[in-house]
Amino acid sequence: MKTPKLLTALICGVCLSAAESVYAETSTLTVYTYSSFTSEWGPGPLIKKAYETRCQCNLKFVGLEDGAALLSRLKLEGNRTSADVILGLDTSLIAEAQATELLAPHGVNTANINLAVTWSDSYFLPYDFGYFGFVYDSERIQALPKTLRDLMLNPDSPQVIIQDPRTSTPGLGLILWARKVFGDDDISAWETFASKIVTVTKGWSEAYGLFLKSEAPMVLSYTTSPAYHRHIENSERYRVAMFDDGHYQQVEVIARLANSKNPTLAQNFLKFMLSDDVQKILPTTNWMLPAVKTGQPLPEAFKESEIPKVILDFTPEEVSTNRKNWIKRWLGAVAK
Amino acid sequence: MRVLSGMWSGIAVVVFLLIVIGGSITLTAMTSTSVSLSSALADPYLIGVIRFTIGQAVLSTVISVGLALIVTRALARRSKFPGRRLLISLMGLPVVMPVIVAIFGITAVFGKSGLLNQLLSLFGMEQSFTVYGLTGILLAHTFFNLPLTIRLLLPAWESISRENWRLASMLGMSSRQLFRLLEWPSISDRLPGICLIVFLLCFTSFAVVLTLGGGPAATTIEVAIYQALRYDFELSQAALLAFLQLSLCTVAALGLLKWFRVFAATSGRKVDASDRPDIHSTTGKAIDVFCIGICAIFLLLPIAMIFYSGIRGPIYKVISDPILWLASGRSLIIAILATVISMLLAMGLIKSVRFLREKTKQQKGAELALTIGSMTVAIPPMVIGTGFFLIALRTHTLAHATLIMIALVNAVMVLPYLIRSISPPYIQAGEQYYKLCRHLGLSGLQRFRLIDWPIIRKPTAFAVGLGGALSFGDMGVAALFDTDGQVTLPVMLYHQLGAYQFDEASVTAVFLLLLCVAFFWAINQIIGR
Numbered sequence: 001m002k003t004p005k006l007l008t009a010l011i012c013g014v015c016l017s018a019a020e021s022v023y024a025e026t027s028t029l030t031v032y033t034y035s036s037f038t039s040e041w042g043p044g045p046l047i048k049k050a051y052e053t054r055c056q057c058n059l060k061f062v063g064l065e066d067g068a069a070l071l072s073r074l075k076l077e078g079n080r081t082s083a084d085v086i087l088g089l090d091t092s093l094i095a096e097a098q099a100t101e102l103l104a105p106h107g108v109n110t111a112n113i114n115l116a117v118t119w120s121d122s123y124f125l126p127y128d129f130g131y132f133g134f135v136y137d138s139e140r141i142q143a144l145p146k147t148l149r150d151l152m153l154n155p156d157s158p159q160v161i162i163q164d165p166r167t168s169t170p171g172l173g174l175i176l177w178a179r180k181v182f183g184d185d186d187i188s189a190w191e192t193f194a195s196k197i198v199t200v201t202k203g204w205s206e207a208y209g210l211f212l213k214s215e216a217p218m219v220l221s222y223t224t225s226p227a228y229h230r231h232i233e234n235s236e237r238y239r240v241a242m243f244d245d246g247h248y249q250q251v252e253v254i255a256r257l258a259n260s261k262n263p264t265l266a267q268n269f270l271k272f273m274l275s276d277d278v279q280k281i282l283p284t285t286n287w288m289l290p291a292v293k294t295g296q297p298l299p300e301a302f303k304e305s306e307i308p309k310v311i312l313d314f315t316p317e318e319v320s321t322n323r324k325n326w327i328k329r330w331l332g333a334v335a336k
Numbered sequence: 337m338r339v340l341s342g343m344w345s346g347i348a349v350v351v352f353l354l355i356v357i358g359g360s361i362t363l364t365a366m367t368s369t370s371v372s373l374s375s376a377l378a379d380p381y382l383i384g385v386i387r388f389t390i391g392q393a394v395l396s397t398v399i400s401v402g403l404a405l406i407v408t409r410a411l412a413r414r415s416k417f418p419g420r421r422l423l424i425s426l427m428g429l430p431v432v433m434p435v436i437v438a439i440f441g442i443t444a445v446f447g448k449s450g451l452l453n454q455l456l457s458l459f460g461m462e463q464s465f466t467v468y469g470l471t472g473i474l475l476a477h478t479f480f481n482l483p484l485t486i487r488l489l490l491p492a493w494e495s496i497s498r499e500n501w502r503l504a505s506m507l508g509m510s511s512r513q514l515f516r517l518l519e520w521p522s523i524s525d526r527l528p529g530i531c532l533i534v535f536l537l538c539f540t541s542f543a544v545v546l547t548l549g550g551g552p553a554a555t556t557i558e559v560a561i562y563q564a565l566r567y568d569f570e571l572s573q574a575a576l577l578a579f580l581q582l583s584l585c586t587v588a589a590l591g592l593l594k595w596f597r598v599f600a601a602t603s604g605r606k607v608d609a610s611d612r613p614d615i616h617s618t619t620g621k622a623i624d625v626f627c628i629g630i631c632a633i634f635l636l637l638p639i640a641m642i643f644y645s646g647i648r649g650p651i652y653k654v655i656s657d658p659i660l661w662l663a664s665g666r667s668l669i670i671a672i673l674a675t676v677i678s679m680l681l682a683m684g685l686i687k688s689v690r691f692l693r694e695k696t697k698q699q700k701g702a703e704l705a706l707t708i709g710s711m712t713v714a715i716p717p718m719v720i721g722t723g724f725f726l727i728a729l730r731t732h733t734l735a736h737a738t739l740i741m742i743a744l745v746n747a748v749m750v751l752p753y754l755i756r757s758i759s760p761p762y763i764q765a766g767e768q769y770y771k772l773c774r775h776l777g778l779s780g781l782q783r784f785r786l787i788d789w790p791i792i793r794k795p796t797a798f799a800v801g802l803g804g805a806l807s808f809g810d811m812g813v814a815a816l817f818d819t820d821g822q823v824t825l826p827v828m829l830y831h832q833l834g835a836y837q838f839d840e841a842s843v844t845a846v847f848l849l850l851l852c853v854a855f856f857w858a859i860n861q862i863i864g865r
Contacts, residue, residue, distance in 0.1 A: 039823075039831035040659055063823075063831075068566050075569055076722070080729055096569070164546060166563040194551070198448065199468045201547045205833035209440060210547075212838055214449035228836050287836075324568065331381065335553040 028058040029265045032070055033087040035063035036286075043278070043285035050277055057265055066203075067169060067252075071097055078102070084260040085269055087127070091251045091313065092172055094124055095320035104258040106270050113274070114293045115251065116311040124253035127273045128288035131247035131308050132173040133223035133240040134160065135208075140217040147245040148181050152193040159198050161207045162220040165327050168203045169250070170220050175330050176319065177248035180312040190333035197334070223247060223306050224287045231284055231301035246310030252288065342695065346688020349681050350708055356748055357582070357715055360723020364565075365575035376576055382560065389539060389556040390584065392470065396477035396538040401531055403478065404485035407631040409519070410624035411486065412493035413615045423632055424490070425853075427483035429639055432805040432852045434826050435543045436833065437845040441638035442476055442548070443467065444645070451637065472548030477541065481534045483635055487802075488530050488756060491795060492523040495764070501611035511614040528592040529710070529756050535592075536585055536713040536752070557581045561716050571722070578719040585714035589707050593700070645839075646846030654843040659828065664851060666739075667808050667825040671855060673743035674750065674807035675800050681747065682754035682799075685709050689759065690766045706759055710752040720745050721816040738817050742824075745813045750803035757799035758792055765791040797864030801856035808852050825851070 038044035038061035048059045064070045067089050074081060074097070081102065089097050097103065105122045113119045119126055134151065136144070141158050145151035151160075163171035178186045198216040201207040211219035218241070229235045254273055256266040272278060279290035284299055289307075314322075376382055414420070430438060445451045446467040456464050467475065496518055504514055542558040549555075557577055564574035614620060654660060685705060692702040724741050728734040769787045773779065778786060814824045823831065825848050832841035 035827070035831055036834035039828075039835055040657070041831070041835035041837060065830075072566055072569050076725065077729060082735075164552060166552070166559065166567060167546070172567075197551060199547055199549075200551045202543045205830065206436060206439065206543070206547050208836075209436070209833060209838055209841075210443060210447070213440065213443060213447065215443055215447050225836075232836070328381070331552050334551055335384075335555070 026057050027262055027265060028060050029055075029084050029262055029269055030060045030062065030082050031085045031087050031269070032062050032064060032073060032081075032083040034066045034070055037061075037088055038063035041285070043281055046281055046285065047273075047278055051269065051272055054272075055265065055268065057262075059269070067093055074102065075100055079259060081257060083257055084262050084266045085254060085256050087254045087273070089124070089253055089255070090169060091249075091253070091316050092169070092176070092319045092323070094121070094253060094316035097255070098123060098316075102257055102259075103255045104260070104263070106254075106256060107267060108270050108274070112292045115291060116249065117313070121253075124255045125270055125274065126251045126253050126291040127278070128282045128286060128291050129249060129251040130288040131223040131249055131311070132170055132177060133221060133225070133242070133247055133308075134218050135211070135221040135225045135238055135240050136218040137211070137214070138237055138239050140214070144241050145243075147243050148177065149189075149245055151241070151243070152178065152182075152189045152196075157196060158218045159196050159216045160218040160220065161198050161210055161216045162200055163204060163207050164200045164202060165330060168201075170204055170207075170222075171200070172323070172327075173248050173250060174220055175326055176314055177312060179326060180248065180314070181245050187329055187333045190330060194334045200334075222250075222287065223308065224283075224289065224302065226306060227283070227299075227301040227303070228287050231299060240306055242306065242308065244310065246312040247308035249311050249313045251291070251313075342691035343688050345684035346691075346705055349684040349688075350705060352681070353708055353712060353748070353751075356720065356723075357712065359727075360715065360720045361575045361578050361582070363723045363726045364578070364719055365572045373576060373580070376573075376580070385555050385557055385560055386580070386584070388554065389558075389581075392473050392477075392545065392554075392556070393535050393539040393541075395470075396474055396481070397531055397535045399474055400478050400481035400534050400538075401485055401527070403631070404482050404489055405523075407482070407627050408486045408489040408493065409515070410627040411490060413612060413620070414624050414628065423628075424487070425856075426639065427486060427635060428802060428805070428856055429483075429849060429853070430480050430635060431484050431802060432809045432856075433642075433849065434809050434829060434845070436830070437642060437849075438476065438479065438638070439544060439547050440645075440842075440845075441642040442472075442479060444641035445637045446472070446475060451641070468548060468550030470549070470554075472550065473541075473545050473554060476544045476548050477538045479635065479638065480544075481537060482631070485530055485534060486631075487798065488533075489523060489526065491757075491761065492526050493519065495761075496522050498611050501613070505611070505613035509613065511620065514612070514614055526756075526760055529706070532589055532592050532707070532710055533713065533752050533756055535588055536710070539585060539588075540581070540714060540716065557584075558716055562718060565718055565722065574719060574722075578716055581716070582711070582714050585711060589711060593703055593707055642842070642849070643846055645842040649839040649843035651843050654840050654847065659823070660825070660844065660847070663823045663825045663828045664847075666822055667851075668855075669739060670743050670746060670810070670814065670824060671804040671808040673739065674746035675804040675859075677743060677747035678750050678754055678803050679796075679800060681751055682709070682758060685755065686759045686762050690763050693763060694766055694770055706755055709755045712748045713752050715748075717745060717749055717813050718816065720748060721813050725816065742810075742814050742817050743807070746807035746810050747803075749810075749813075750806050753802050753806070754796075754799040757795045757802075761792045761795050762788060794864050797860045797862075800863060801859035804859060805852040805856050808855055809848060 033044070036042050044061050044063070048061065051059050062083070064073055070086060070088055071093050074083065074086060079102070086097070103123050106125045108125055110119050110125070113126060115126060115129060136158065143156070145154060145157045151157045162174055165171040165175045178189060182189045199210070201210070204221065207219050208221060210216065223240045226239050229238045254270055256263070256270060260266045274292050276294050279292050279294045280296060282288055282290050283302060289298070411420070411424070433441070443450055446465065447453070448463055448466070450467070452465050453463050500518055504518055509517065539556070540558050541556060542562065545554050545556050546559060557580065561574050561577045561581070564570045564577060689702045689705050692705070693699065724745055728737055728741055765788050773783050773787060809826055810824070814827055825844070829841055829844045829848060832844055
């Protein structure tokens, strides 16, 4: 009797997904974001529920592959876009998003924002942030590198899996990170480091998946990754190597569209993203740190020792002008 | 006018494909500033990428097709052994796997901590096999294309008639003579078409090349296209690269076209390899068992590892998630729509190709039409997808036509599989029964129902099942069109992977594979019987 049940369920699935909800009497706020934000494990569903009860509106998330896909969708659509808000660009994409001239100033008071740098951008509003970091398998590594310099130059440092800067955000993050630490010497550092790289993957999922399957003892990820394993799996096995010479920062931002049909709704949503209700759920759903100090401390899984002391970043303009050239130089050093 | 009447369906399909291919590239190009082909070709980085792309594709094709010839011959010689049907069915799996699942399966066997290295370390060789590099690329491409080639080649062997085997037997032919005089003539007319598909698939390979290639030295043109579309937002650069890729693939196709041969007419009756004179020797048996065994281990171990990690995952948690079923439903709709569209396109084209051969004896023209139908693999789905997206955007149909768009792109992408499996028997049936049909006054639907259908239904079932399963497992296109937050099963899998849900994802992967198999099986039950 199992087969008919499955079949019924499948048929129901077919029917339900075919029947699209066409009832939209209340106004709808459309938010373009990346898919892991809006997936059932991300903060999206919780935010939708909380916001809809308070705004008497529909909140519609459109989940695109990642931040870059989000920007490229926005550029493709131009003035025809149906987005009211874009959520999930990071600092390396800000300058290019700004150049589309599709955005409107957020008009939100930024006094509460609690980042390492003072935030003065009038179009983009940070809602969370994190740091790139090398996550390692404590069952396979004893001697840890203490700095990025050590990791990249020391012949005894562990093997790593990283992501490609041409196709992924953390991949680009590491280029910028190395650039901050080594300056113009980054190329020779990369040349030395190349022998330690097991492989360079298309995106974070491939890299982290291979790392969990023990293909390398270390992987480029985020400093908050161990918090996930601690919080959800109750495991201390995967930890992050904290570097004295600093960690590159990634700030995720939200902005509203200039020709949105619901400007007030959009602006309220921006404010809502900075409210306690949202900020307190971000750490354990988006695995990033809240951009606004919330009334309560971070969940226990987030350790003070895993928050970098030295913070590195470039301005969006610096990234935008140099990105292509730096990637090209990187290719020259690593692709041999 | 009579010539035109048989040609309209093919002309319509070819025009449609040319519009899709040309239109998507042009539309993508028009969206941003122009770039020149000559300056692109002067870029040493790009030249390196092109050389690497061609090199790995040629090597992968030679290896996949070469090995497939050996294994298929062994399978053809052993037409009865326990598990043969199951083995051949399981061979469909690598083709339909989402790439990331295949990568995890392959590294579970050949990776640094994979089975192979665990075995080697028993003999004191610690981590002595490195998969990352050209090895990994070739290994993965063989994993994908060896079973596909076997499935496409096997019917060629089965089309050799019993009379021929008996005659060969009476003449006392050796195994080598059998191959040269009977088997080669019957497979060589399909080989260029099959080589073309495999070459195109390897040429346009992306995530596998990047991940198993070990670093940016392993970059295909497809990677550069993705980079241009996604991270640099240089649409005209992307269009230019797509055009370049298409041109290179066309050159390859035209090169292979020269070797296309006239189909040898054989009786299409089901034969039994037991009529072969060369299957009784012990050495022959041993060789066949060895070939089939090695191939089975190579293909089934990674699949087994995927199932193993799926079974250990949180099965109940994943299966009881209603979104999984919604996503499956959506994937199923896409697969069915794509299959129907693709089938219409394929039959329209093949019908006219056969007409061309029968009425005008235009062999090259006929092959050219089939080749155009196969070239769709050479267009990056991202570029076709972007083109379709722009069309939908400008016609304000984006909100309503999402499903159709995804299905259309998938239909175009799987078209080559349908063409390459259905056209040989369909054309053969035409050649064999052309005179009979004329004699009996059979034409049109009647001829199709009575003569053609019984001959092509099996290969059709295979191709449609495969096409459907491929669309079911599609990822790139569906993600591109998301407008309403509804996910397909492969997209859901990627969501899980993006949210640290690796154990859940391995369950979803197995679920996805099982549904692909079920789809494939259902189609074969409905059509193939």
